[in-house]
Amino acid sequence: SAVISQKPSRDICQRGTSLTIQCQVDSQVTMMFWYRQQPGQSLTLIATANQGSEATYESGFVIDKFPISRPNLTFSTLTVSNLSPEDSSIYLCSVGTGDTEAFFGQGTRLTVV
């Protein structure tokens, strides 16, 4: 299994500002994933972050809005830029340990006011 620490657990941000979310894993992993969970909805993949290469974004998500860093095999950050109320969601990072399991952090609850 993998233990994932995500920071911050929640934040309230002003419109137009940015929030950077950190994800730390207790073991080295090749792929890390960032998901969004909008209120009352299920999880949607934002992007896949591989160490040493550019993140791969899903349809509807762009790097300018959601820049991602992956400096090493245990850490990643997701920034949500130019915040609007529509960005209020839970953001989750995830790692896969081979093909058998996928683990999630506790999530970051973002409220934009």
Add this chain to the structure above:
Amino acid sequence: EDQVTQSPEALRLQEGESSSLNCSYTVSGLRGLFWYRQDPGKGPEFLFTLYSAGEEKEKERLKATLTKKESFLHITAPKPEDSATYLCAVQTFTGFQKLVFGTGTRLLVSP
């Protein structure tokens, strides 16, 4: 396009009343089907991964089964602490380990 549909959206059970949750999927090539439990304000907690039709896995009061088109999560004699949202997700051979989630089933077990 890969799709996952869960039913029912919500389910209310009495303690001890067994039932099943459904997850139907349409994918290009199934690599694995995942079940998660999510409590309010928390990230999803991994339960099971199933890979081939006919496969079954059990954990305490939960048993997951898989066919070529759907998966069931059977809950036997549930307790109030089983109340949560149960999420189903699929991983495909072309998806590079990413998961496509269903919308979940909210389960409430009353004492």
